[in-house]
Amino acid sequence: xxxxxxxxxxxxxxxxxxxxxxxxxxxxxxxxxxxxxxxxxxxxxxxxxxxxxxxxxxxxxxxxxxxxxxxxxxxxxxxxxxxxxxxxxxxxxxxxxxxxxxxxxxxxxxxxxxxxxxxxxxxxx
Numbered sequence: 634x635x636x637x638x639x640x641x642x643x644x645x646x647x648x649x650x651x652x653x654x655x656x657x658x659x660x661x662x663x664x665x666x667x668x669x670x671x672x673x674x675x676x677x678x679x680x681x682x683x684x685x686x687x688x689x690x691x692x693x694x695x696x697x698x699x700x701x702x703x704x705x706x707x708x709x710x711x712x713x714x715x716x717x718x719x720x721x722x723x724x725x726x727x728x729x730x731x732x733x734x735x736x737x738x739x740x741x742x743x744x745x746x747x748x749x750x751x752x753x754x755x756x757x758x
Contacts, residue, residue, distance in 0.1 A: 654678075679718035679744055688748040692720050694755060698727050721747040730754065 637649040655676035663669050684692055692714040699707040706713075706723055713719050725738040725747070734754060741747040 676742070682717040682744055684715050684717045684720060685745060685748070688717065688720070688745070688752065691724060691748055691751055691755065695720055695723050695727070699723075702727065717748060718744040721751060724751050728754070 634651050634653050635648055636651050639647050641647050656673040657676065658671045659674050660672045661669055696714060699709070709719075721738070721744050725735060728751075730738070738747055738750060741750065
């Protein structure tokens with residue numbers, strides 16, 4: 634979703650975007666004037682799975698991070714911390730990760746596999 638837009642100093646259009654739905658880029662091409670066009674395949678929405686007991690510590694980590702940094706998710710309803718996908722996405726967003734680590738988490742389809750990877754990353758730090 635486009636949240637804001639404007640022009641850069643060199644006259645290019647600058648957009649601030651917020652993702653609303655996951656997708657895979659199937660193919661890209663660059664037009665003669667430099668515009669990049671992509672063909673995408675939409676991903677299925679995340680399942681409404683509850684957090685598994687082995688991932689409960691990640692909900693606690695997320696709660697502590699949000700208590701410190703605030704932001705839009707700091708006021709989340711308590712039941713959000715039981716949502717496997719929501720906890721995984723927020724941690725992938727907020728933890729200090731290398732770009733390759735974050736990308737791997739964002740590409741993971743299974744919320745529980747994402748949380749398993751996050752457990753490994755958190756335990757290793």
